[in-house]
Amino acid sequence: xxxxxxxxxxxxxxxxxxxxxxxxxxxxxxxxxxxxSSTETLTISGNRTLVSPGDVFELGFFTPGSSSRWxxxxxxxxxxxxxxxxxxxxxxxxxNSIGTLKISNxxxxxxxxxxxxxxxxxxxxxxxxxxxxxxxxPNGNFxxxxxxxxxxxxxxxxxxxxxxDTLLPEMKLGYDLKKGLNRFLTSWRSSDDPSSGEISYxxxxxxxxxxYLLQNGFEVQRSGPWNGVRFSGIPENQxxxxxxxxxxxxSEEVAYTFRMTNNSIYSRLKVSxxxxxxxxxxxxxxxxxxxxxxxxxxxxxxxxKACGSYSYCDGNTLPLCNCIQGFDPWNMQLxxxxxxxxxxxxxxxxxxxxxxxxxxxxxKLPETTMAIVDRSIGVKECKKRCLSDCNCTAFANVDxxxxxxxxxxxxxxxxxxRTYYDDGQDLYVRLAAADLDKKRNAxxxxxxxxxxxxxxxLLMIMFCLWKRKQNxxxxxxxxx
Numbered sequence: 520x521x522x523x524x525x526x527x528x529x530x531x532x533x534x535x536x537x538x539x540x541x542x543x544x545x546x547x548x549x550x551x552x553x554x555x556s557s558t559e560t561l562t563i564s565g566n567r568t569l570v571s572p573g574d575v576f577e578l579g580f581f582t583p584g585s586s587s588r589w590x591x592x593x594x595x596x597x598x599x600x601x602x603x604x605x606x607x608x609x610x611x612x613x614x615n616s617i618g619t620l621k622i623s624n625x626x627x628x629x630x631x632x633x634x635x636x637x638x639x640x641x642x643x644x645x646x647x648x649x650x651x652x653x654x655x656x657p658n659g660n661f662x663x664x665x666x667x668x669x670x671x672x673x674x675x676x677x678x679x680x681x682x683x684d685t686l687l688p689e690m691k692l693g694y695d696l697k698k699g700l701n702r703f704l705t706s707w708r709s710s711d712d713p714s715s716g717e718i719s720y721x722x723x724x725x726x727x728x729x730x731y732l733l734q735n736g737f738e739v740q741r742s743g744p745w746n747g748v749r750f751s752g753i754p755e756n757q758x759x760x761x762x763x764x765x766x767x768x769x770s771e772e773v774a775y776t777f778r779m780t781n782n783s784i785y786s787r788l789k790v791s792x793x794x795x796x797x798x799x800x801x802x803x804x805x806x807x808x809x810x811x812x813x814x815x816x817x818x819x820x821x822x823x824k825a826c827g828s829y830s831y832c833d834g835n836t837l838p839l840c841n842c843i844q845g846f847d848p849w850n851m852q853l854x855x856x857x858x859x860x861x862x863x864x865x866x867x868x869x870x871x872x873x874x875x876x877x878x879x880x881x882x883k884l885p886e887t888t889m890a891i892v893d894r895s896i897g898v899k900e901c902k903k904r905c906l907s908d909c910n911c912t913a914f915a916n917v918d919x920x921x922x923x924x925x926x927x928x929x930x931x932x933x934x935x936x937r938t939y940y941d942d943g944q945d946l947y948v949r950l951a952a953a954d955l956d957k958k959r960n961a962x963x964x965x966x967x968x969x970x971x972x973x974x975x976x977l978l979m980i981m982f983c984l985w986k987r988k989q990n991x992x993x994x995x996x997x998x999x
Contacts, residue, residue, distance in 0.1 A: 555653040556666075561620040563589060563613075569655040570596060575785075576604070576659040580618060584711025588612035591620060591629055591638070592713070593659055593678070595785065599806040604659060604685040604787065605678050606713040608638035625651050625675070627663060640676045651675065658689045683713070686777075686788035688762075692730075693722040693774030702774070704790040716792045724773050727887040727917070727927055731823075732796055732815070738823045739794065740815045741935055743883050744927070745775075746944060747918035752821075752883045754942035755812035756798070762786060786811075820937045827862025831882065831936040843933070844877045845954035862934075867951035871909035875955045876902065881943040882936060884915055889931035892917060894924070901926035905949065913948045 551570035561567055561579065568579035577596040580589050583603070591607040608629055617632035629638040640663060650666045661678040679690045684706050686692050694701050701724075706716035719733045730742035730750065743752030745766040750756065756764070761781040767774055779786060785801040798811040815821030819839055820832035826840035827849070833841055840859035848854035849861040896904070898916055905911035910930040917925025923945075933948065 553655045555620070555622065557622040557650050557652065559621070563616050563618045569653075569661075571655045571659065572657045575657065576655060578655045578661060580613075583713060586612075586711050588614065589616060589618055590713055591618070593655070593661060598785070598801065602808070603713070604683075604687055605661070606683050607678075609683055609707075609713045610715055611637045612714075613637060622651060622653060622663075625663070627653055627676070642676055659687050660689075683707075684716075684790050688777055688779045688786065691772070691774040691776045692720075692788075693728070693772065694724050695772050695774070697771050704788070706790045706792040709792055718790050718792060718794050720790045720796055722773065722775075725887055725890070726892040727890050728768065728773050729887055730775070732790075732794070734794060740796075740821050741823050741886060744887055744917070746884075746916075747920040751944060752937075753796075753812075753814050754939055755814060755816060757812075759811075824860070824935050826859045826936070828932040828934045829863040829865070830859060831879070831938055833938045835940075843879070843936075843948055845948075845950040862932075865951070865954075867953045869909070869949060869951055873952040874906065874949055875952060876905075876914075876947040877950055877955070879938070879946045879948060881939045881941065882946040883939065883943055884927070884936075884946060885913065885929055885933040886935045887927070887929075889929065891928045891930065893926045893928075894918075896926045898923055898926070901928065902947065904928060905947075911949060913946060915944060915946050919944050 551574065553569050553571055555561060555569060561569070563580045568577050570577050574596050576593055578593045579591070581592055581594070581601075581603070582589055590609065590612055592603050593605040594601055594603045613629075613631050615632055618637075619630045621628055621630070626642050627640045628636050631637050642663070651663055652666050653661065653663050655661050659678075662674045663676040664674050679687075680695070680698070680700055680702060682690060682692070682702055682704055684704055686704060690702075692702055692704065701722065703719055703721035706718040708714045708716040717735050720730060721733060722728055722730050727744040729744055729752075731738050732740040732742075741752055742750040744750070745768075748758070749764065758764075761784045762777055762779055764777045765775070767776070777786075777788075783803045787799055789797045789799055791797055796814045798813075799808040800811050801808050817834050819825065820834050826832045829846045830840050830842050830848075832839050838854075838857055838859070840854075840857075842848060842863035845867070846863035846865055848859075849864050850858075853859075853861060893901075893904070894917055898914075901914045901916070904926065905914040905928050908928065908930065911928050912931065913929045913933055915927050916923035917927050936946070937943075
């Protein structure tokens with residue numbers, strides 16, 4: 520009986536040892552930690568990382584590409600090709616493989632080989648009696664919070680407020696008005712250098728906010744305002760079945776975000792170092808990221824202010840730049856050789872009485888720097904309001920859903936406009952009565968010409984039919 524007990528005990532011990540080995544060395548069974556306490560550290564030599572619940576994201580030290588410098592960052596854990604989404608010390612790397620991340624005085628601090636701080640969260644002191652922890656959340660957000668408070672509103676600091684080149688689901692891009700933060704994306708300098716690059720994507724907060732793609736601070740491309748479905752200047756950003764977009768504008772924030780409705784699909788927005796805003800998606804059956812869309816698409820028409828004021832870019836015409844009806848090129852000589860930056864000027868000055876509007880379809884709305892917005896009225900009231908303001912140059916709906924709602928009025932030059940084949944929205948440009956009459960006269964000429972040609976063709980057909988009958992009658996008389 521004792522032998523049986525011994526064999527049973529020995530078997531149990533072996534089974535326990537095998538289980539421990541499996542847990543330690545099998546990735547699917549490994550025990551991961553997502554929390555760093557105030558008594559713990561992460562070091563490069565220790566090779567320890569934090570892994571988010573669900574095993575989607577991992578935080579640790581890394582060296583990108585051929586670089587010898589070390590960074591603290593976050594990447595997708597289960598993606599075959601290492602994909603970084605956030606870098607803490609992007610502009611102050613560790614020069615060698617000695618680095619320590621710890622919590623000190625309620626702040627995260629990254630120390631180099633000489634124990635000098637190269638990055639910290641720079642929080643002001645709070646309640647010292649309550650211990651704090653750092654945690655990597657399931658959505659990839661790295662936060663500092665009190666040990667006993669898991670509520671998002673109680674986060675003391677979060678990486679989502681300080682993005683690098685990537686926008687993840689549930690991150691917000693734009694203004695947090697309560698904190699005074701403008702969260703924007705800045706590209707890497709190169710494929711193996713995470714330091715701040717030349718390209719950024721930033722929200723301009725105005726009555727009708729817009730995002731700008733910038734290169735060294737200069738405007739390269741404009742998103743157009745949010746039209747209730749998407750940004751009017753990025754028609755490629757179509758509705759996807761596995762994703763929901765949202766743009767919030769209130770007293771607390773002005774921000775864009777998106778979330779996934781299918782968590783088995785990964786998706787992110789990225790600003791690339793070569794100058795593009797990209798939507799990248801990874802499907803469960805793939806090992807490489809799929810480029811869903813990239814902006815700018817048409818480098819001829821998507822470039823900011825490609826055609827000057829009161830003109831619009833059309834990728835299907837030559838030349839690309841066209842004056843709005845009722846306007847002529849400011850400099851015909853330059854215009855004729857394709858230099859359209861001077862834009863167009865009115866043929867007839869507005870009189871503030873008897874003016875009207877020309878409707879331009881499928882347009883990217885003009886830059887909204889001097890725009891006035893009233894979301895409580897519709898297009899008819901908007902037209903009346905524009906006519907009552909002698910400075911009004913154009914108007915449009917703010918929201919294109921449900922037949923169009925809201926009102927945006929421009930009181931300055933109309934710039935950075937383009938037309939799309941089947942996207943965009945209606946823009947109503949104010950014209951003097953004389954220029955409207957010219958259009959009406961031109962329309963009547965076209966209609967008259969069409970009617971005249973139709974009548975002539977009808978008469979010819981009738982004559983041919985009559986002639987045919989005549990010939991048939993003669994043939995019958997001859998045969999008799």
